[in-house]
Amino acid sequence: MNLRFSIDEAVQKLLPVAEKDKIQTVWDRHKDQQPQCGFGKMGICCRICWKGPCRVDPFGKGAQRGICGADAHTIVARNLIRGIAAGAAAHSDHGRHIALTMREVGKGNAPAYTIKDEEKLKRIAQRLGIDWEGKSIRELTKEVADTSLEDYSRQDSKVPCRWAELTMTEERAAKLKQWGVMPHNIDATVAEIMSRTHVGCDADPVNILLGGVKGAVADYTGMYISTELSDALFGTPAPTVTEANLGVIKEDAINIAVHGHNPLLSEVVCDAAAMLNDLAKQAGAPGGFNIVGVCCTGNEVMVRHGVPLATNYLSQEMPILTGALEAMVVDVQCIMPSLGAIAQCFHTELITTMSTTKIPGATHVQFDKENAVESARKILELAVEAYQRRDPKRVNIPQVKEKAIVGFSAEAVIGALSQLDAHDPLQPLLDNIVNGNIQGICLFAGCNSTNTLQDRSFVELAKGLAAHNVLLLATGCGAGALAKHGLMTQEATLAYAGDGLKAVLTAIGQANGLNGPLPLVLHMGSCVDNTRAVSVAVAIAQKLGVDLDRLPLVASAPEAMSEKAVAIGTWAVALGLPTHLGTVPQVLGSQVVTEVLTEKIKDITGGYFIVETDPEEAAKKLFAVIQEKRAGLNL
Ligand code: BF8
Ligand code: SF4
The missing domain is CATH 3.40.50.2030 (Rossmann fold)
Incomplete structure (x- = not known):
């Protein structure tokens, strides 16, 4: 019965307990909300000022404009980018807390923390253009923190956020600048979105969306700071065996x-x-x-x-x-x-x-x-x-859990590959992409949503793409889903990977003394750690001498729900990634916005959203995109 809600067996075992004890769960409340408001679902309800709320009739019969004159396109675009601003605020506030803590560590004022990965700290310093020779770890810690915090405080709008500009391909950074969507200051960019969407400001939907893309790049900047500085403080993840559920x-x-x-x-x-x-x-x-x-x-x-x-x-x-x-x-x-x-x-x-x-x-x-x-x-x-x-x-603990091999930071991935080629670790990966053993790469990210059967799409998509030799990475609740369902194991590789992928994962696993393959899905960490996947992709792109949009690389958020996910999806598209959503974004009330996000933006960034709620169809579409990208590289 509970299969209507979740494919997670542990959840299925506990829902009857909730029912018996009359405890409402998220699924009960979802039911209580039905039917949900169609205007809200389509993004055409505006509550930006107190003359409202205003709604636009999607069928063209009733009101086509809000009281101030905003039409559906303006309203949808404004609602969307306010979500991006909230997502960027959330991620970058997280980054700020880490950076401020790091600064105190540098000053010697935070005894609970130390720099656990000094090598990472030096690599970060190098990336940011900070000379670390001859400096103490404490001095360097403070300088890295201060430099990172400048991405929250810089007032010169011509100078890009360092953590954005220096972490992507030069070509991509140049394009973002050219389109006017490279932020100079994370906080200012969030504030700009709130300000331009105030009643009576930006009404041009495309211009509003560009503001949203800039907000998404600010989100990316804050996420990068969160991940990298956390690694310096708490250690860079390395493969480890654990359990989930x-x-x-x-x-x-x-x-x-x-x-x-x-x-x-x-x-x-x-x-x-x-x-x-x-x-x-x-x-x-x-x-x-x-x-x-x-x-x-x-x-x-x-x-x-x-x-x-x-x-x-x-x-x-x-x-x-x-x-x-x-x-x-x-x-x-x-x-x-x-x-x-x-x-x-x-x-x-x-x-x-x-x-x-x-x-x-x-x-x-x-x-x-x-x-x-x-x-x-x-x-x-x-x-x-x-x-x-x-x-x-x-006490009622469902005896449901799966083994999970996790901890694949970019450094861990490169480290594992270096056992195959110590001088040029990326080469074996590239060789296998070229020879087709690996057809492409898919990054699973994002949330769970009551709008779908919990975890199902992650599991089905992963199995479907692995069978077609797509290398799988995961973060956030997507990674949680795949870990709970046993797809971060060597057994899953043997059971579900296509022959080419299996051979590559086995070769890497054996070279690393694992006595078998790497797990089917590589767990890269939390949502902010999506930047780890970017850093691997950027390294591949740089080695091939192409920009990110040319790679056979896709992202998928089959249960996207949060404003942070909206921000992440948008920067993925801005970086050039075809990005799948398995839940329908709240934009369908505007044809202009829908077309920009799913089609027109492709001509600009190379990335675009693919909305497909059926996981089987989604796997087909993503694999087709990977083939298209391969063809573009003459593979
Ligand atoms: O940052 S995946 S539900 S927990 S928003 Fe939230 Fe979505 Fe989970 Fe992590 Ni990310
Ligand atoms: Fe209505 Fe315009 Fe106010 Fe929105 S901003 S609530 S559309 S009057």
Whole structure:
């Protein structure tokens, strides 16, 4: 019955528990919202000023303009780019927190943190044009942080954000400048979108969309800062074996889920839990503290430390329903407000930690970089207290989990390839793309949505493309989905990869002493870590001497839902990637906007959106695009 909602077996096992206890889940609330507003779905409802709300009749019979005269195209475009601004704000705020923390590390004011990967710090310095010879790590840390923070504060609009300009192909950076969509300042770009979409400003839909593309490139900039500086602070991911799905919650342990996006707190919680494990044992839990991840905070600690992933976005309520979760610690973004009420039905402590993300029903433990260790300790104590309240009769942990080999940063991918060719690691990958063993590359990204069957499209698309020898990368809740369903294993490679792909993954795996192939899907990390995939793509493009849009490279977000996903999808298109969406974007009310995004933009950036809700059809379309790109390279 529950197959209507999710293909995740653990979810299917817990939904009857929710039903029995009369606990509403995301799927119940989705049902309560039906039928959803058609104007909203098409993007033609405007609430930008208080003369509204105004709606445009999509069938051409009723009003065609809002009270101020805005037509459907203006309204749809404005709504869309405000979403991009929110996405960019979210990602870049995350990056800012990391950069500010790093600056304090450089000044010696943040004892909870150190630079765990000094080599990465030097590589970042080099990329940013900072001379690191003769400087101490602390000096360099501060300089890298300060230089990164300039991307949030520069006032000279002719100077591009460094983290944008220096991370893409020169050709692409030049094109973005030429189109006027290269940001000079992340915050100013977000502000510009809010300002140009105020009542009575930009009304030209194409001009508005260009503003959105600039916002998306600002989003990319903030994401790049988040990923790279996090690597310097917390270590660059390397392949590690772990597990995914609710079966990672342990009955004999004090279970703590870390949920949200920013690794600043979760890193310290992980360290503190290891250090204070005796606290848990003294409290009667022989298994000690068991940290598990949810959403992108989960991905961050998974790829860096092998912390198991409990679940992804849509099923974030489920860990509480196991009755064995003592605490869910959340930071920012993609945290359902429903968690507060559900936690109150159990012994679980929902703990908010950021002043900008508080939830009714939660206990707030303020987290700042200065008091990180005390906050982590307080969180562990709250979990220990909650454990005393656990009701063993309500414990219901679905014994569902899969092994997952994760942690494929760009460095890890290049490192693995260097076992085949130490002097020119990319060459074996290129050779195999040229000879067709690898037909192309697909990056799975993005969310879960109640508009589709949870996880299904990820799994079907991955299997479909792997059979056609497409190399698969994944981040965010897409990576969560693919990990939960066992596609990040060597067994999956043997079962689902086409012969060419299997041969390549096996050769790399063997050369790295894995006694078998690499996993079918390479987990690159959280959503901000989509930039890792870009850095691999840029390296390939540079080696081939072509721009990104010429590569047989596609992106897919089959369950896109959040404003961050809108921003990511838009920068992927701006960089030249054909980008699949499996959920229908809220733009269909404007033919102009729909055509620009799915067709016309192709002539400019080389990238465009492909909207296809059927995963089988989507796999066919993406493979056809890969063939078209191969033909363009005479392959
Ligand atoms: O940043 S994939 S549902 S958790 S927005 Fe959110 Fe979407 Fe998940 Fe991570 Ni990304
Ligand atoms: Fe209506 Fe124009 Fe106000 Fe939007 S900005 S609510 S279309 S009057």
